[in-house]
Amino acid sequence: MSVFDQIARPADGHAWITGGSAGIGRAVTLRLVDRGWTVHVTARDPEALEALAAERPGRIIPRPGDVTDRARMAEIVEQIEAEAPLALVLLNAGVYKPMKAQEFDAAVARLMFDVNLGGVANGLDPVLKAMIARGKGHVALTASVAGYGGLPEACAYSATKAGLIAMAESLALDLVELGVRISVVNPGFVETEATKVNDFEMPFLMQPGEAADRIVAGLERPGFEIVFPRRFAWFLRALNALPNRWKFKAWKKMGA
Template sequence: MNVFDQVKRPGDGSVWITGASGGIGRALTLELASRGWTVHATARSAEKLEALAVVAGPGRVIPRPADVTDPEAMVRVVEAIEAEGPLALAILNAGVYLPMRAQDFDAAKARKTFDVNLGGVVNALDPAMKAMIARGSGHLAITASVAGYGGLPQAAAYSASKAGLIAMAESLALDLMDLGVRISVINPGFVETEATSVNDFEMPFLMQPQEAATRIADGLARPGFEIAFPRRFAWFLRILNRLPNQLYFKAWRRLTA
């Protein structure tokens, strides 16, 4: 069977979600818990994770507070999860969005974006992927963004980090398909969260975190590699990114004028 046809279910083990204390991660934690999964939830705030566990109900969410930029902490979390049973599904979702235009470019903000969005995923991916490869089974999911399809205004670092995640997931897919491990890339559009609240422009097809969580959970339960939504927006951006550079730049100038 093609590894991309493999679908993990609650009886196969547990789920690990990073960036679980807010936004898409929080909504997805609750959504998967409601579908019968035991979810190990990671974020920096132990207090927020404890509150999340209370909302989910007894035994559904296990708080695993840690910082994704700490590689040793990620190893410890995976070891703790594996000690209680197999890690069937890892959703590497932690990320930051720090918009800045060229005239306000800040190397410190760019480094933080790369450290969390790329480095944080790599730190979590390493122990999770090794555990799954050793078992010959598992599902890895990386939250990127449709912003990774091409450069967007005021998102130089963010788009670059998400493009890197998409490329990394594609590369790993080629290696993992012979090792029994499935990998998915999740590319959401605009979701109403604390991070996107700083945007000073109208966000097309804006959706709520719960709707995004439902689409992700449904997508993970189906065969395939990419989970992209809203579909019309994702397809629009794909088409836009096939334009010659000058037309692409002109189109974005008009869209954000």
Template sequence: MFSKVMRPADGAAWVTGASGGIGRALCLALAAEGWCVHATARSADRLEALAAEAEGPGEIRPLPGDVTDAAAMTRAVESIAAERPLALAVLNAGVYHPMRAQTFSAARARQTFDVNLAGVANGLEPLLAHMSARGTGHIALTASVAGYRGLPDAAAYSATKAGLIAMAEALAMDLVDLGVRISVINPGFVETEATSVNAFEMPMLMQPEAAATKIVAGLQRPGFEIRFPWQFAAMLRLIGLLPNRWYIWAVRKALGWEGVEVRGG
């Protein structure tokens, strides 16, 4: 059902959120595998620096753009497809604003929704049209294990990642008949600028390069979900089966949430 695996010979790759963290490391890893990677983020300077670091048989081509601009995402897909087919796309751009009940901000929640959900939808529309017309291609959405159930400090973030998981599942039901594969990437904690603001200890924290290696390996295997580290993901899946009251207690205890200082918004 989810068996389609794309190779560099099938066309180009596109990665959003490429200027830092997982996206940056993923561009370098894909280029090392031989992909021509079109890297999108708002910062043209950071993309140029990233392109200069590419090693291996592939390359990285800067493609600046803002995922919240739907027209820009359509132009990005059209510019790539004008040169060669788009075989692989990883819609990875995202933001994280820590948010507890005491510091809840509708404005920051809205920004999170705009980037993490609407930003993905902006890329999906032209991608689905391009790949469905060709009857081939692979789209991966970077969600998170935070989308399994709500996690502390992640009121808006967990909501968007749960939405991405559900979106990928719903689209898979159609795409299986159209020859297009869709995957969801669910990382645990990865050391990035975003997670550096967390006020609690992050279990099994990974480096972006290690996360990128896991993602590349997952993209090369049949399947729908790419999750890592598997121990942490399995633990969250298991405790996610608990009744709400027990789940909330277990997560607070596991992440050392009790007594953590509340940060201002």
């Protein structure tokens, strides 16, 4: 049986989610708890985590921290592992700041690089060490269909999500022989505080609960990529397969 056929179950240990106090992460946390998991949740806001934990007392464990703090991520993994094996991890924390070329700001770009890429690496480091040593576990990275190619106003964001997709693919080449499953989660537009800043129409916009249902369903079936909505993903794949000149013209015709 391929490692991509392995499904993590609550009996295997505990789950950990970063970026879990709001949006997709919060919704996935509640879905997993309702499926029998004990979920450790990380975010920067301790009060938001405590409020979430109060919704499922004893089943949601707040683990406050900033994903850009490498030492804190290692400490959290060590604390969880002292209680139970980490069987399922969703590295979900991320930030999105729209940015056009005429508004390009290196500091804003660096923020997204540090959180979306660096923050995932900080979580992956201790998680992979623990799972590889055990020869078992499932880690998923929340990327985006924005990583399939550059989207309007998303020069830095698309770059970070493309990086996460490539990171997951590269790691899978090694992990397939080590008993550890890795998945990449590529959502389309989901209504969160981050996407509320967009001033353009977002096709196939989904609610966090619906996105969480798709993610949890993907974690519970074999495979590498969890992508939704599929029609939007197919559209972006087809668009990015065009010669660049045609692709750029297509975006302009769509109002980009």
